[in-house]
Amino acid sequence: MTEFTPVASLAGGMLIGLSAVLMMLLEGRIAGISGIASRLFPPYGDGGLAGRRAFVAGLVAAPFVVAATGAPVMQTVSSNLVLMIAAGLLVGFGSVWGSGCTSGHGVCGLARLSRRSFVATGVFMATGFATVFVMRHLIGG
Amino acid sequence: MSGKFVSVAVNLGLGLLFGVGLVVSGMSNPAKVLNFLDLFGTFDPSLAFVMGGAVVVAFFGFRLATARPAPLLAERFHMPTRTDIDARLIVGPALFGIGWGLGGFCPGPALTAIGLAAPGTLAFVPAMLAGMWAARSLAARQG
Numbered sequence: 001m002t003e004f005t006p007v008a009s010l011a012g013g014m015l016i017g018l019s020a021v022l023m024m025l026l027e028g029r030i031a032g033i034s035g036i037a038s039r040l041f042p043p044y045g046d047g048g049l050a051g052r053r054a055f056v057a058g059l060v061a062a063p064f065v066v067a068a069t070g071a072p073v074m075q076t077v078s079s080n081l082v083l084m085i086a087a088g089l090l091v092g093f094g095s096v097w098g099s100g101c102t103s104g105h106g107v108c109g110l111a112r113l114s115r116r117s118f119v120a121t122g123v124f125m126a127t128g129f130a131t132v133f134v135m136r137h138l139i140g141g
Numbered sequence: 142m143s144g145k146f147v148s149v150a151v152n153l154g155l156g157l158l159f160g161v162g163l164v165v166s167g168m169s170n171p172a173k174v175l176n177f178l179d180l181f182g183t184f185d186p187s188l189a190f191v192m193g194g195a196v197v198v199a200f201f202g203f204r205l206a207t208a209r210p211a212p213l214l215a216e217r218f219h220m221p222t223r224t225d226i227d228a229r230l231i232v233g234p235a236l237f238g239i240g241w242g243l244g245g246f247c248p249g250p251a252l253t254a255i256g257l258a259a260p261g262t263l264a265f266v267p268a269m270l271a272g273m274w275a276a277r278s279l280a281a282r283q284g
Contacts, residue, residue, distance in 0.1 A: 002173045002185045009187040012166020013194025019159035020195070021202025026151055028212030029219050031159065033249040038273035043281075050145060051152040052220035057264055058156020059252040065157060066164045073164055075254060077261035083243055087267035088251070090240025092272025097280070098233020099221075102247040103159075105234070106192060111199030112220075121224055124238035131242025132178040 020108050027051070032104025033059075033096035094124075147214065160253045166191040169253045171245025171261075178242055233276075 023031040036052045039045060063073045078084055095101035098120050100109060105124075109117020159167075167173040168191050176185035211217055226249050246254070246265055254262040 001183050002167070002170070002176045004185055006166055009166045009168075009190035010194040012162045012164070012168065013191035014198050015162030015165065016168075016191070017162075017195035017198025017202065018157055019155050019162060020199045021206055022158070023155050024203055024212065025206035026155075026212055026214045027148070028215040028217060030221065031155070033159075033247075033252070034273065037243045037248050037270065038151060038277055039254065040248075041270070041274060047146075051148045054149040054152035054251055055156035055159075058153045058158070059160040059163075059249060060255050062157055062160025062253050063257055064142065066161055066201045071165070073257070074167070074172075075170045075257055075259065077246075077254065077257075077259040077265075078171065078244065079261050081260060081264040082211075084264040085262040085268040087240040087244025087246065088268025089245060089272040089275075090236045091251070092240075092269035092274075093276045094235070094237030094272075096233070096273045096276035097229055098237060099230065101182050101237060101249075102241075103249055107195045107199055108203075109221075110192075110196050111203055115224055116220065116221070116226065116230055118275070120230055120234040123231055123234035124241060125220070126173045127235045127238030128178045128242040129180055130241045132175055133181060135243065136179055136182050141254075 016103075016107060017111075020103070020111070030104055030108045032100050032108060034092075035104060038092075038096045077078040098124075144214075151214065159249065162195075163250050163253050166194075169250040171250070174241070174245040174247075174250070178245075 020031040023029055023107065036055055042050055067073045100117065100120060105117040105120040110121060163169040173185055173187060175186040176183045207218055228284050244265055248269060251262065251266050251269055255266055
């Protein structure tokens with residue numbers, strides 16, 4: 001079980017939205033994490049590599065900044081390494097193959113009312129629900 | 142200050158803001174993500190509030206930001222222009238969703254988790270980057 005946290009989740013979600021808005025206002029770009037992470041390696045496509053590295057550095061620093069305020073940083077990650085490698089390959093391949101992930105399609109795309117992002121978000125939510133159902137209720141449980 | 146220094150500082154700040162949002166919201170905790178996806182088990186609806194908060198802020202914020210003729214630090218807005226629904230837009234998100242449901246990580250939360258160094262994270266992130274590389278390579282070959 002995890003605790004239902006509507007207030008913290010809404011506040012955190014608004015910070016995510018604010019970051020995406022500022023990215024658009026300042027850099028004129030969609031804050032899509034799969035796009036940023038996948039272009040940390042060549043071919044870079046443009047001159048934005050230093051900015052992408054800095055954005056990822058900010059992501060990595062975030063839990064330490066939150067912890068420094070005294071707020072709890074809760075995380076439970078599966079220790080099944082084979083499962084996590086398979087999951088990582090699917091998330092990495094699928095997010096780039098589909099031109100976006102939870103941020104680019106799920107947040108920025110829905111906010112732009114993009115037809116492609118509504119389709120993509122519907123599909124990954126559906127297979128996400130289905131996968132957890134299979135893993136927890138058909139195989140596991 | 143050079144443009145590059147400003148860009149690095151701005152992106153560091155935006156990444157930090159985004160990451161703090163992920164951590165505070167619970168999105169960076171795979172246990173919470175998997176419970177959100179577990180409609181018929183230990184369902185935790187919190188992540189609907191994350192998505193809702195982020196989308197509503199972005200919906201209004203994008204309209205304000207793009208009302209300007211150009212962004213503050215770049216020459217023009219880089220907006221996605223495609224509207225077609227092709228096979229890649231189905232296959233990619235389908236595979237992504239399966240991986241998300243297996244591990245409870247999507248790309249942003251996985252990156253915020255690196256420093257916490259859980260063994261599962263340290264297995265997931267290199268595999269994710271390899272998967273991204275593979276998709277880019279395959280896409281480039283297909284043209």
